[in-house]
Amino acid sequence: MKKLLILFLCILSIYLFTLFGSVFGLLAYKDSGYDWEWLTLPFVDSGVQIARTRNTHQLLLRKLYPMQSIEVSVYTTMDNKLVLQLTDYSSCAADASGQLKINKSDSQTVTFSCDKQEQLRYSRILRHLSHTELEINGKTLVIDFSDWNIADLQKDQFKQLHPEYFKRLGENPEYQWARD
Numbered sequence: 001m002k003k004l005l006i007l008f009l010c011i012l013s014i015y016l017f018t019l020f021g022s023v024f025g026l027l028a029y030k031d032s033g034y035d036w037e038w039l040t041l042p043f044v045d046s047g048v049q050i051a052r053t054r055n056t057h058q059l060l061l062r063k064l065y066p067m068q069s070i071e072v073s074v075y076t077t078m079d080n081k082l083v084l085q086l087t088d089y090s091s092c093a094a095d096a097s098g099q100l101k102i103n104k105s106d107s108q109t110v111t112f113s114c115d116k117q118e119q120l121r122y123s124r125i126l127r128h129l130s131h132t133e134l135e136i137n138g139k140t141l142v143i144d145f146s147d148w149n150i151a152d153l154q155k156d157q158f159k160q161l162h163p164e165y166f167k168r169l170g171e172n173p174e175y176q177w178a179r180d
Contacts, residue, residue, distance in 0.1 A: 034051035036049040036062070037050055039148070039149060040147050048061060048147060048148050049063065049064070050149075058076070059076075059152075059153050060073060061075070061153060063143070063148075068088075069088060069090055070086065070088050070139065070141055071087040071089070072085070072132075073085040073086075073087070076154060080157050080158060080161075081126065082125070082150065083126075084123065084132065086100075086121070087121045088121075089118070089119050091118060092114035092117055094114055095111050095113050096111070096112045096120050096136060097111055097112070098110055098112055098134060098135055098137075099133075099135040100122070100132070100134055100135075102124065102126065102131075102132050103130050110122055120137075130144075130145055130146070131143065131144055132145070
């Protein structure tokens with residue numbers, strides 16, 4: 001019985017060590033120089049991460065899908081529209097086509113640009129984002145944006161654009177608009 005308990009504790013320790021390492025490894029994976037933090041914790045899937053650019057203080061959201069080598073990012077434009085950026089970290093020699101369905105629209109063929117033969121990337125500007133389905137290079141991904149706090153992303157952008165209004169309301173916006 002004592003040996004069984006020791007074996008169980010050893011297996012549990014290895015599991016927890018592996019889980020701890022993978023959770024922090026996801027923050028550093030393809031970080032692009034940003035200090036990513038967890039917005040939603042990665043218990044079942046890889047979780048949503050949040051970061052702020054150093055120069056413009058723009059808020060960014062991303063989710064990694066390590067099994068498919070895909071990153072999904074969302075950030076805002078100057079007029080507070082959303083940018084959906086899809087990156088496939090597969091090596092490439094040329095642009096590639098994929099199938100993409102956004103929100104309730106029909107599926108359409110889109111072109112992913114080959115960037116430095118290291119990744120395929122596609123971006124789209126949208127007003128609303130709730131659901132996306134992607135198929136590229138034999139990989140299929142269904143993304144539900146309900147736990148991404150996209151409204152807070154747009155609210156943060158609005159606060160940066162209109163700090164005087166929020167100061168009159170008694171709030172002091174932490175960041176000022178810093179983009180051209």
